[in-house]
Amino acid sequence: xxxxxxxxxxxxxxxxxxxxxETGELLSSEVKDKISITMKEDTNQFIINSDEYVxxxxxxxxYLTNRLSNTERGKIVTIANMVKGDCSVICQNNNHxxxxxxxxxxxxxxxxxxxxxxxxxxxxxxxAYCVCAPxxxxxxxxxxxxxxxxxxxxxxxxxxxxFSDITKEGxxxxx
Numbered sequence: 001x002x003x004x005x006x007x008x009x010x011x012x013x014x015x016x017x018x019x020x021x022e023t024g025e026l027l028s029s030e031v032k033d034k035i036s037i038t039m040k041e042d043t044n045q046f047i048i049n050s051d052e053y054v055x056x057x058x059x060x061x062x063y064l065t066n067r068l069s070n071t072e073r074g075k076i077v078t079i080a081n082m083v084k085g086d087c088s089v090i091c092q093n094n095n096h097x098x099x100x101x102x103x104x105x106x107x108x109x110x111x112x113x114x115x116x117x118x119x120x121x122x123x124x125x126x127x128a129y130c131v132c133a134p135x136x137x138x139x140x141x142x143x144x145x146x147x148x149x150x151x152x153x154x155x156x157x158x159x160x161x162x163f164s165d166i167t168k169e170g171x172x173x174x175x
Contacts (some may be wrong), residue, residue, distance in 0.1 A: 002034060004164060021160070029139040035037065039040055053082055053151065054080045054083070054149050054150070054151055055149060055150055055151070056080065057147060057149070057167060058150065059147060059167035060145075060147055060149070060166055061168060062075060062136070062166055062167075063148075063166050064126070064148070066076045067124055068124070068126075072117070072120075072121075073106060075117065075147075076106075076121075076126060076148070077143060077149075078106075078145075079127075079142075079144055080148070080149035080151075083144050083149065083151050084097065084151070085148065085152075085156075086147060086152060086154055086155055086156040087143060087155075087156045087158070088144045088145070088146045088150060088159065089141055089142070089143055089145045090103070090109060090141075090142040090143065092146060097139070097141040097142070098138065098141075099141075100114055100115065100118075100140055103142070124166075125145055125147055125163060125166045126141045126144070126148060126166075127142055127143065127144060127166060128142070128162040128163060129141060129142045129143065130143075130162075136142070143159070143162060143163075145162075145163040146159055147164070147165045147167060148166065148174060171175065
């Protein structure tokens, strides 16, 4: 009996060697430095690897669509892009956790409106917050429910104390 071994043929694309046929621009001008593209020649597909992705759960999107306004969902999408680490902490560009003040400025909201938004998101199981003292004074830090959106595959198991899987019926108070 003859067996044939098939190997998956993959090759890394070098963005500076490919051009957009419509514009003539090099792929390297359209692709960020943190993204790599791998061609799978046996399937005529390619793989995009990036450090800057956000994964949303489709059932969680359905949950949010039924419970939040368009504006609130927009804020959650923006917040998802700010998540860092295995605890889903909402961080600034300098990797420091956002504070109520920095988030109210980011979203151009009065601080009282920000607190009202947070209360609603906590009640809906979307956000959680805790108070800590990393720099010698008390500070609130915010976390996004990783069952909604995440930037990593591994999540700190302590988040199970803060969040439940909102896509499972009966776990969140429907009020």
